[in-house]
Amino acid sequence: MQSAFDRRRINGPEDSYHPVFANKIQESPSNVHIIRENRKISDIRPIFLQPGLISQANGSAYIEMESMKIACSVYGPRQSKNTAYNEKGRLNVEVKFAPYSCELRRSPLRDAEDRSIAVAIQQALLSSVQLEHFPKSTIDIFLVIIEADGIEGCIASGSIAASTALADAGIDMYGLVTSCATAVIGTDLWIDPTQEESNTASGTLILSCMPALGIVTNVWQSGRIAPSEILACIDACNDRCTDIHSVVAQALLDSAHNKI
Amino acid sequence: MASTSISKAEKSYIQAGLLANPPRRADGRSLHDFRVISLETGFAPLSNGSAHLSIGRNPHNGSGGTDIMASVKLEVESVEDDASDRGRIVCNVSCSPSAYPHLTSGALDDLQYDLTTVLHQTLSHPSLHPKNLSIIPRKKSWLLNLDLLVTADAGNIYDALFMAARAALWDTKVPRTRSVEYKSPKSLSSASGDMDVDQDTTSGFDTRNVAHATDFELPDYWDEGEILEGRERWPVAITLNLVKTIHFLDATLQEEASCASRLLVVHSYESPTSPTVQSMRMLGSEELSILNLKNLIKEAESYTNDMFSSFTAKLEDEDFRRNQKARERFGKRR
Numbered sequence: 001m002q003s004a005f006d007r008r009r010i011n012g013p014e015d016s017y018h019p020v021f022a023n024k025i026q027e028s029p030s031n032v033h034i035i036r037e038n039r040k041i042s043d044i045r046p047i048f049l050q051p052g053l054i055s056q057a058n059g060s061a062y063i064e065m066e067s068m069k070i071a072c073s074v075y076g077p078r079q080s081k082n083t084a085y086n087e088k089g090r091l092n093v094e095v096k097f098a099p100y101s102c103e104l105r106r107s108p109l110r111d112a113e114d115r116s117i118a119v120a121i122q123q124a125l126l127s128s129v130q131l132e133h134f135p136k137s138t139i140d141i142f143l144v145i146i147e148a149d150g151i152e153g154c155i156a157s158g159s160i161a162a163s164t165a166l167a168d169a170g171i172d173m174y175g176l177v178t179s180c181a182t183a184v185i186g187t188d189l190w191i192d193p194t195q196e197e198s199n200t201a202s203g204t205l206i207l208s209c210m211p212a213l214g215i216v217t218n219v220w221q222s223g224r225i226a227p228s229e230i231l232a233c234i235d236a237c238n239d240r241c242t243d244i245h246s247v248v249a250q251a252l253l254d255s256a257h258n259k260i
Numbered sequence: 261m262a263s264t265s266i267s268k269a270e271k272s273y274i275q276a277g278l279l280a281n282p283p284r285r286a287d288g289r290s291l292h293d294f295r296v297i298s299l300e301t302g303f304a305p306l307s308n309g310s311a312h313l314s315i316g317r318n319p320h321n322g323s324g325g326t327d328i329m330a331s332v333k334l335e336v337e338s339v340e341d342d343a344s345d346r347g348r349i350v351c352n353v354s355c356s357p358s359a360y361p362h363l364t365s366g367a368l369d370d371l372q373y374d375l376t377t378v379l380h381q382t383l384s385h386p387s388l389h390p391k392n393l394s395i396i397p398r399k400k401s402w403l404l405n406l407d408l409l410v411t412a413d414a415g416n417i418y419d420a421l422f423m424a425a426r427a428a429l430w431d432t433k434v435p436r437t438r439s440v441e442y443k444s445p446k447s448l449s450s451a452s453g454d455m456d457v458d459q460d461t462t463s464g465f466d467t468r469n470v471a472h473a474t475d476f477e478l479p480d481y482w483d484e485g486e487i488l489e490g491r492e493r494w495p496v497a498i499t500l501n502l503v504k505t506i507h508f509l510d511a512t513l514q515e516e517a518s519c520a521s522r523l524l525v526v527h528s529y530e531s532p533t534s535p536t537v538q539s540m541r542m543l544g545s546e547e548l549s550i551l552n553l554k555n556l557i558k559e560a561e562s563y564t565n566d567m568f569s570s571f572t573a574k575l576e577d578e579d580f581r582r583n584q585k586a587r588e589r590f591g592k593r594r
Binding site: 112123205209213214215216218219222223224227230234 | 370373374377381382385387388523528534535536537538539540541542543544545546547548549550553554557558561
């Protein structure tokens with residue numbers, strides 16, 4: 001029998017279960033009617049966005065949306081050593097879930113879900129960065145998810161943090177990218193769903209766009225949504241993205257004032 | 261995305277052809293024409309369902325084209341305490357290195373992983389979950405493994421993958437099971453023949469001792485099992501490749517390398533007239549306004565409508581070929 005799967009760490013017992021708290025024992029989610037306590041269905045969670053927290057990176061941002069906490073750092077543009085010549089720069093996004101970020105412990109080694117979130121965030125940012133200005137270079141964006149609240153929340157907040165960090169690093173961009181997620185629960189559209197809400201939803205949609213230019217950079221949808229509802233979701237997300245844009249712009253402005 | 265390396269001159273030539281009026285493509289198709297699609301179900305006798313699909317195969321010698329083999333294998337799984345006992349679906353796409361000779365193994369793994377994620381996230385969603393994957397409630401259920409193998413890629417890989425997946429799932433038959441309960445044998449020493457003792461007659465109305473199934477067996481049956489439930493729900497995908505103001509379908513490798521981005525929309529037809537969108541992904545760096553996006557989604561629905569009806573007709577045709585016609589042929593031989 002293998003003594004330890006990962007010799008660098010102290011492995012716990014082979015089979016372990018996370019504790020179930022007494023006050024959380026309730027019926028299955030489909031029976032419980034979810035009510036939003038502090039905000040309306042059409043409201044996003046309040047955003048705390050602080051650029052420039054990681055001093056050794058070229059640019060960084062920390063975003064907090066209630067129970068969603070992501071730290072993002074940007075290194076670049078730096079020389080890409082091993083790839084062939086490319087006249088446009090490369091955007092490399094890496095996402096890592098901290099082991100304590102979700103209810104079930106995540107492996108500290110590279111996980112499968114990390115990459116799908118990284119691909120979605122890269123897609124959201126790709127058209128916003130002026131990559132033609134950085135031939136032969138790579139811009140590395142590293143995101144650490146400190147506390148996660150659903151995959152839609154991760155992608156949405158991650159793209160906002162990454163775009164803020166890119167702006168903080170002074171990288172040439174066409175515009176700021178903001179993202180918003182919507183969940184279809186019954187016949188209602190719930191903006192910015194938490195993990196619990198998106199589990200009960202029949203479908204979710206994430207829209208990333210540049211409100212300043214009116215361009216959509218990424219659409220990610222999963223679950224079952226009727227085509228008419230999709231159009232309504234896109235409109236709702238677009239409106240919210242415009243609101244988030246002003247928050248991001250204000251945060252960057254404040255941070256620039258503080259630097260002077 | 262894996263793409264052939266293409267020079268700027270060729271890229272602009274292809275784009276100019278697509279944007280011209282009338283649009284020109286290398287093989288003479290219109291913007292919304294598909295290449296020849298060939299489908300065969302049941303090619304893998306050891307699997308519970310399988311399909312072999314190719315797009316754009318040369319009709320004379322069967323070479324070229326995007327080639328996908330999909331197979332479904334059912335495994336029995338013990339249900340954990342509070343996990344669902346309705347069964348699970350796991351999708352996996354593997355890309356043969358012969359399909360992508362120019363990719364390193366790391367890049368190939370990444371590509372495989374990306375394709376797997378899109379398929380798994382779409383097909384394992386609870387809204388598509390078939391109802392007959394449970395064996396013994398709260399104890400045992402079927403784990404459905406859908407494996408797709410890409411043996412050649414000549415463009416339009418997502419449409420091909422979803423079509424092959426749908427065909428394999430359509431073809432899947434779940435083996436019939438019968439629940440079995442173990443009973444301890446009646447003790448031999450009591451009332452063997454000396455005394456007539458009234459045995460406790462068990463009344464049919466006695467609901468106190470409910471039989472609990474502890475295991476199951478596979479009864480002998482002439483067919484492979486019952487059809488996987490919800491076969492009309494499995495979704496169909498369409499990729500719209502975007503070049504500036506126009507969009508086109510079923511791109512070859514060179515066309516994919518020339519267009520900056522594409523939109524993948526997956527529809528499910530639980531009721532034939534009103535489809536629902538099961539998945540949507542955007543790939544690439546082209547700029548897209550909100551209005552354009554909405555128009556593209558509407559166009560995608562109309563293309564998928566056509567695709568769906570002809571695809572279902574073909575699947576039913578395949579069913580007929582393998583069952584009815586095969587029996588007729590066999591009957592004629594005797």
